[in-house]
Amino acid sequence: MGGTFDPIHHGHLVAASEVQSWFDLDEVVFVPTGQPWQKADREVSPAEHRYLMTVIATAANPRFEVSRVDIERDGLTYTIDTLRELRAANPDADLYFITGADALAAILTWRDHDELFDLAHFVGCTRPGHELDAQTLADLPQDRVTLVEIPALAISSTDCRQRVGAGEPVWYLVPDGVVQYIGKHRLYRSPEPREDA
Numbered sequence: 359m360g361g362t363f364d365p366i367h368h369g370h371l372v373a374a375s376e377v378q379s380w381f382d383l384d385e386v387v388f389v390p391t392g393q394p395w396q397k398a399d400r401e402v403s404p405a406e407h408r409y410l411m412t413v414i415a416t417a418a419n420p421r422f423e424v425s426r427v428d429i430e431r432d433g434l435t436y437t438i439d440t441l442r443e444l445r446a447a448n449p450d451a452d453l454y455f456i457t458g459a460d461a462l463a464a465i466l467t468w469r470d471h472d473e474l475f476d477l478a479h480f481v482g483c484t485r486p487g488h489e490l491d492a493q494t495l496a497d498l499p500q501d502r503v504t505l506v507e508i509p510a511l512a513i514s515s516t517d518c519r520q521r522v523g524a525g526e527p528v529w530y531l532v533p534d535g536v537v538q539y540i541g542k543h544r545l546y547r548s549p550e551p552r553e554d555a
């Protein structure tokens with residue numbers, strides 16, 4: 359499952375857990391993005407913070423792993439590179455790439471999208487507020503894409519960041535350890551005013 363995970367939240371974790379169970383996957387590898395090119399218009403937290411929050415959020419689940427492939431590759435992050443690397447490291451594995459409905463709807467804008475479907479089966483999870491229209495679905499290769507209905511969690515990283523910035527709680531939207539990590543590193547808050555300012 360690829361994502362910016364800024365921060366990781368329970369919507370991500372439920373999607374991963376549901377798809378693991380649905381397809382009886384050996385493991386789900388969370389891959390935090392390095393530099394997500396389609397989010398170039400906004401500030402994204404440093405990759406190491408996003409990676410560590412993902413490690414904290416997934417640590418208790420023996421089927422969840424976190425990969426550094428995207429954050430260690432220079433330049434912008436493209437899923438075609440992610441899948442090529444994961445394929446080279448696991449030549450015998452059947453790869454499934456987990457996305458939300460919003461990401462799946464945009465997949466034909468991704469780099470080398472034709473080849474993407476050769477490298478992995480794509481699983482699109484339902485997401486509140488992001489309906490997939492019939493034409494979008496019809497344009498995708500039917501044998502390489504599966505839609506999975508998951509319990510609806512109307513949580514987004516954007517909302518979590520805005521809540522922290524406004525001093526509102528994110529308890530129970532993100533795992534407890536992630537709440538504590540955000541607090542410890544003062545993520546998503548405006549910088550404290552300097553005393554001499």
Ligand SMILES: Nc1ncnc2c1ncn2[C@@H]1O[C@H](COP(=O)(O)OP(=O)(O)OP(=O)(O)O)[C@@H](O)[C@H]1O
Nearest residue numbers: 360361362363369457458461485511513514515516
């Ligand atoms: N609540 C959710 N339910 C289902 N899928 C989700 C949910 N939130 C995110 N996803 C999916 O998880 C993947 C990674 O998402 P991402 O890290 O961009 O989180 P986000 O909440 O969409 O972030 P942001 O609000 O910053 O855009 C994407 O494929 C996205 O569609």
Ligand SMILES: O=C(O)c1ccc[n+]([C@@H]2O[C@H](COP(=O)([O-])O)[C@@H](O)[C@H]2O)c1
Nearest residue numbers: 360361362391394396436437438468469
């Ligand atoms: O490969 C691409 O061109 C591409 C364009 C947009 C998003 N993606 C991937 O989709 C996943 C979710 O992305 P995001 O930006 O919604 O966090 C993540 O793994 C991204 O690298 C990939």
